Each structure stands twice: as C-alpha cells, then as structure tokens.
Amino acid sequence: MLQANQAQIMLQLQDKMNAKVNPEWLVTRSPFLRAVVIEGAEAIEHHGWKWWKKQDCDLAQLQMELVDIWHFILSELLLQAEGEHQQAQAAIFADIDQQSVQFDGQDYHFSELELLQKLELLIGLAAAKRCSIGLFSALLVDCQMSWVELYQQYVSKNVLNFFRQDNGYKQGTYRKTWDGREDNEHLVELMTQLDASADSFQDDLYQALHQRYAVSK
Secondary structure, three states: OOOHHHHHHHHHHHHHHHHHHOOOHHHHOOOHHHHHHHHHHHHHHHHOOOOOOOOOOOHHHHHHHHHHHHHHHHHHHHHHOOOOHHHHHHHHHHHOOOOEEEEOOEEEEHHHOOHHHHHHHHHHHHHOOOOOHHHHHHHHHHOOOOHHHHHHHHHHHHHHHHHHHHOOOOOOOOOOEEOOEEHHHHHHHHHOOOOOOOOOHHHHHHHHHHHHHHHOO
C-alpha cells in the first residue's frame, strides 16, 4: 500500500518538475487530464488490442505508461488543490480504496473489468475531466505492480524528465531516441543496474543517463 511519506515525496517532486517546465504552472492550468487520455491510449498500444493479428504485451513499457499517467494525475490533483500538497495527498487517500466508480449513468466495478476495459474507463473519465485513484490502483494490480514499485519507477521517471529538460526538451533539441531505442527503454535497462533503495539513487541514475546519452548516436 502507498505510504503517506511516499505520496508526499511524489507530490513534491511533481510540483518541482512542473515548476521547472513553467514557474507559473498553477496559473497556466495546463490540461493534465488530456495527457492522461493520450498516455492511456499508448498503454493500450503496448498491451496490444488488435484482434486481427498476433500481438505480445510489452509489460515493462505498459508499466512505464502507468508511471507517466501517474505524473499527470498528481499534477491534476495539485491543480485542484491550488498547489496545497496536504490537500492533494488527502484526495489520494480518500479515493485509493474505492472499488467502483459511476460514469455516464453506469456503475463500473473494477473487479468485473479486464485490463483493457479499465484503461478505456480511465480514458473516458479523463476526457470528462475526472480521475479515480481507486481505478488507477486496480490498474497497478493488473499490470503486476505494487505501490512501492510505482514509487520507485516514478522517482526514476522523474529523473528522466529532469534530464530531458536539462538537455533541451522544451527547446526541441533533445533526442528522445538514442541508438535506435527511446529513452524510456534505456531508463528501464539502467534502473535494473542500480540500487533503487540507495540514497544516491536519483543522482546515480541521472549520471548513468548522462553518460549513455553523451556517447550515443
């Protein structure tokens, strides 16, 4: 289960990341739930949905999409809370154990839905400017992730986001694909080579990304 200190750290990191991209992000009020729609569709692609051909589920990338989605959910919660971390944290824990949601006049019980149906519901809610932490928690279970693993991967992806910004992501000069693979794939590989519980994990991962990016083509 997600711990209060982990939720607090993630909210702090997300606030810091958003402020790095745009110091006035709370005033700008970017459409974070629109991003959830897009990332949800990408998660469906990584899972595979085409019934007319054989497809294999890329679980590692599917998990990474959930981490991306969590970034935008945290941002939306902070936006709704006007930047108040404690209020956003309370919203997480008020909803995290919910087992169903009502949408478009229908009750959806998460235990009755398959993974793709949960992703479709996530997208539908986000398009309607809503999010459900209980639904997200159910998606974690389907994708074989615990909240602890989400926390570790979130911190890793946060490092990647800072790395992107430091290397020209906003200016359009950053190369997202290195040596024929996207940076997300490099991140997954490097994460397995480092100790995620170490105090220096964030710095170690940043330096590993920097070294690989510097010599890449």
